[in-house]
Amino acid sequence: xxxxxxxxxxxxxxxxxxxxxxxxxxxxxxxxxxxxxxxxxxxxxxxxxxxxxxxxxxxxxxxxxxxxxxxxxxxxxxxxxxxxxxxxxxxxxxxxxxxxxxxxxxxxxxxxxxxxxxxxxxxxxxxxxxxxxxxxxxxxxxxxxxxxxxxxxxxxxxxxxxxxxxxxxxxxxxxxxxxxxxxxxxxxxxxxxxxxxxxxxxxxxxxxxxxxxxxxxxxxxxxxxxxxxxxxxxxxxxxxxxxxxxxxxxxxxxxxxxxxxxxxxxxxxxxxxxxxxxxxxxxxxxxxxxxxxxxxxxxxxxxxxxxxxxxxxxxxxxxxxxxxxxxxxxxxxxxxxxxxxxxxxxxxxxxxxxxxxxxxxxxxxxxxxxxxxxxxxxxxxxxxxxxxxxxxxxxxxxxxxxxxxxxxxxxxxxxxxxxxxxxxxxxxxxxxxxxxxxxxxxxxxxxxxxxxxxxxxxxxxxxxxxxxxxxxxxxxxxxxxxxxxxxxxxxxxxxxxxxxxxxxxxxxxxxxxxxxxxxxxxxxxxxxxxxxxxxxxxxxxxxxxxxxxxxxxxxxxxxxxxxxxxxxxxxxxxxxxxxxxxxxxxxxxxxxxxxxxxxxxxxxxx
Amino acid sequence: xxxxxxxxxxxxxxxxxxxxxxxxxxxxxxxxxxxxxxxxxxxxxxxxxxxxxxxxxxxxxxxxxxxxxxxxxxxxxxxxxxxxxxxxxxxxxxxxxxxxxxxxxxxxxxxxxxxxxxxxxxxxxxxxxxxxxxxxxxxxxxxxxxxxxxxxxxxxxxxxxxxxxxxxxxxxxxxxxxxxxxxxxxxxxxxxxxxxxxxxxxxxxxxxxxxxxxxxxxxxxxxxxxxxxxxxxxxxxxxxxxxxxxx
Numbered sequence: 103x104x105x106x107x108x109x110x111x112x113x114x115x116x117x118x119x120x121x122x123x124x125x126x127x128x129x130x131x132x133x134x135x136x137x138x139x140x141x142x143x144x145x146x147x148x149x150x151x152x153x154x155x156x157x158x159x160x161x162x163x164x165x166x167x168x169x170x171x172x173x174x175x176x177x178x179x180x181x182x183x184x185x186x187x188x189x190x191x192x193x194x195x196x197x198x199x200x201x202x203x204x205x206x207x208x209x210x211x212x213x214x215x216x217x218x219x220x221x222x223x224x225x226x227x228x229x230x231x232x233x234x235x236x237x238x239x240x241x242x243x244x245x246x247x248x249x250x251x252x253x254x255x256x257x258x259x260x261x262x263x264x265x266x267x268x269x270x271x272x273x274x275x276x277x278x279x280x281x282x283x284x285x286x287x288x289x290x291x292x293x294x295x296x297x298x299x300x301x302x303x304x305x306x307x308x309x310x311x312x313x314x315x316x317x318x319x320x321x322x323x324x325x326x327x328x329x330x331x332x333x334x335x336x337x338x339x340x341x342x343x344x345x346x347x348x349x350x351x352x353x354x355x356x357x358x359x360x361x362x363x364x365x366x367x368x369x370x371x372x373x374x375x376x377x378x379x380x381x382x383x384x385x386x387x388x389x390x391x392x393x394x395x396x397x398x399x400x401x402x403x404x405x406x407x408x409x410x411x412x413x414x415x416x417x418x419x420x421x422x423x424x425x426x427x428x429x430x431x432x433x434x435x436x437x438x439x440x441x442x443x444x445x446x447x448x449x450x451x452x453x454x455x456x457x458x459x460x461x462x463x464x465x466x467x468x469x470x471x472x473x474x475x476x477x478x479x480x481x482x483x484x485x486x487x488x489x490x491x492x493x494x495x496x497x498x499x500x501x502x503x504x505x506x507x508x509x510x511x512x513x514x515x516x517x518x519x520x521x522x523x524x525x526x527x528x529x530x531x532x533x534x535x536x537x538x539x540x541x542x543x544x545x546x547x548x549x550x551x552x553x554x555x556x557x558x559x560x561x562x563x564x565x566x567x568x569x570x571x572x573x574x575x576x577x578x579x580x581x582x583x584x585x586x587x588x589x590x591x592x593x594x595x596x597x598x599x600x601x602x603x604x605x606x607x608x609x610x611x612x613x614x615x616x617x618x619x620x621x622x623x624x625x626x627x628x629x630x631x632x633x634x635x636x637x638x639x640x641x642x643x644x645x646x647x648x649x650x651x652x653x654x655x656x657x658x659x660x661x662x663x664x665x666x667x668x669x670x671x672x673x674x675x676x677x678x679x680x681x682x683x684x685x686x687x688x689x690x691x692x693x694x695x696x697x698x699x700x701x702x703x704x705x706x707x708x
Numbered sequence: 709x710x711x712x713x714x715x716x717x718x719x720x721x722x723x724x725x726x727x728x729x730x731x732x733x734x735x736x737x738x739x740x741x742x743x744x745x746x747x748x749x750x751x752x753x754x755x756x757x758x759x760x761x762x763x764x765x766x767x768x769x770x771x772x773x774x775x776x777x778x779x780x781x782x783x784x785x786x787x788x789x790x791x792x793x794x795x796x797x798x799x800x801x802x803x804x805x806x807x808x809x810x811x812x813x814x815x816x817x818x819x820x821x822x823x824x825x826x827x828x829x830x831x832x833x834x835x836x837x838x839x840x841x842x843x844x845x846x847x848x849x850x851x852x853x854x855x856x857x858x859x860x861x862x863x864x865x866x867x868x869x870x871x872x873x874x875x876x877x878x879x880x881x882x883x884x885x886x887x888x889x890x891x892x893x894x895x896x897x898x899x900x901x902x903x904x905x906x907x908x909x910x911x912x913x914x915x916x917x918x919x920x921x922x923x924x925x926x927x928x929x930x931x932x933x934x935x936x937x938x939x940x941x942x943x944x945x946x947x948x949x950x951x952x953x954x955x
Contacts, residue, residue, distance in 0.1 A: 439856035
């Protein structure tokens, strides 16, 4: 597929500038800390941009933005753009250490924050801070002269923002996105949802979540107004619905878990809402027929500038909703492990190309080279997600490639289990978690929110689910909840779920397998080999007489074992030996015989 | 799948099954196999073993026109499983939740399937088990392709060794399957083809007398109908399988 030629209009800064000139008095942002018109927004941002320039911020510099969701956040972000800087989105709710780490990791030269954060991470010091109060005003009386702020606007290839993503393994990484990608997102959003200056949009996503980028900039670019959702409503579907109605919101983004909670509620006919956009987790249910607004499911990653595919959800459709089709400026391919296109309709990894692809990871050139591939039509990003292209051109999302959930060594896709559980009439919503020690001992727990008073027991649920799921995907235990706990980002809070289960009476978690005395390693070789086997087989412990192959080993794993042992002990072991002597005790004996023979050779040739 | 030039068929089967189907397959296997299944420590590994043996018996029964539990195996000199009193050759392999089988009335066959996973120190692995030409072939590939290609190389070599049936007396490093790309090799009269076994898996089939053959994807046993009393297999369209296969 060749990249669609996309003409990019002016960057967001130019657009906001235009708005402030043409309709200075129109509402730009409303939060619990007050309101700002377009001219106020621009004036305050210009002052902060001037202060940043005074502090030495130069075009292309990265500046930390660490503010709660508020009018100040929007002012601060725009200010960094006006200073031709790149804002690094940091959630002030993160622990201090993490905030400091992110500021260092992305090489920020300054930070824009509020009094609370300043107190926590230290005001000034090596990195100058700009303290904002009260709807983006500067915390001191000396107002910089804004006539000296040059009005050069960013180039499409300049960086716009950095947002951190942790993915499924370890260290968070900063994704750097260019203005071209942001402009593309804005133009797609404006056209797809017919966004105009009379629209009223929301800001609910946490400041560190890239969905906030999607909420803020397209709204301001068309002169619409941005309404910051009060904190306490994020976990209150009824209150949130009422607020959306009373604020006259026309277009809103809600994280998947929040959206799923709210679409089932009754909605008044007079509600102004036209579009409810959702994304962030796999959407497993559809809205009822007859709602006055359109539900739109969206898929994307920080690495693809928030949204890569989008599609409206048909309430009358079957199965889980799709993730839609590629937005303008996005090329989507379905590739096999060797990065060749699969047959049309076959399952493969979704790889995204086009102007939406981010520049790469901050400070991680090797990881960037691995995930962002060079191609004749520009860069492409390997999403790590499995999809299938349907005949209608939309994609089915089939889960992650890497081990996010691993039961006894096999990758498990939660969405499949959740969809099966949600199909039960007594279950309104559900989540699933693998709890326990290593992958070998883990058990699946189902967390269920009931539709009514009926609570089917474990056996009944087992029979029901066993009809559509393989045995190992049927949870061994269930916990009934009033609501599913959500994180600050509005996603299902897996840590909270795990804690819930630990409190369950009689729940035998974290069982450590105790080996009987005569099965334990007797000497160092056996202990060393045992630890290698435990890691390779992903079992908690291994007895002297246990058979490698009966523990889940196979020839390739055996080959890996051989490479490790040969390096550790400086001997040669054949696959044949392993097949004929597959127990820990025999392997260790073989190694020792070899080591003794080598030692004897050395003394002979001495 | 039919490879022209000789008759060889490829089949795949899912091993992670709903309870009822797993139960049916469990009834197809022998008491010895049932006992062996119980020796697996993890229920998942046990169930996969049962499923793999069950599918194999159903497949062979369909070709031999007998019942699955009537299929009798014997172990050849090199440890390769074979059928008693039949010209039908076969080989089986499984990895994670997928099994792969090959059958032929005319040629010896070997198959291997591996789930592609992260390996620490893949270069060390290649140095230990691959020939110099294979290592050079891998090193010439772009970094992003190397892991999948290494797994394919392993599957190619294993399929060949299993086809030969002499057991692991031959050192993997000592023979060379590199003929320019990982999808196709020839070695000593044997042809080795890459097999498409689904996303996330590397697989290969090896056979003799297959020059000029063109591989097609394996037929999925999960999509076929099995008659438990007669053992016959039918496609869902009603077409029968088994007996001698066309060229």
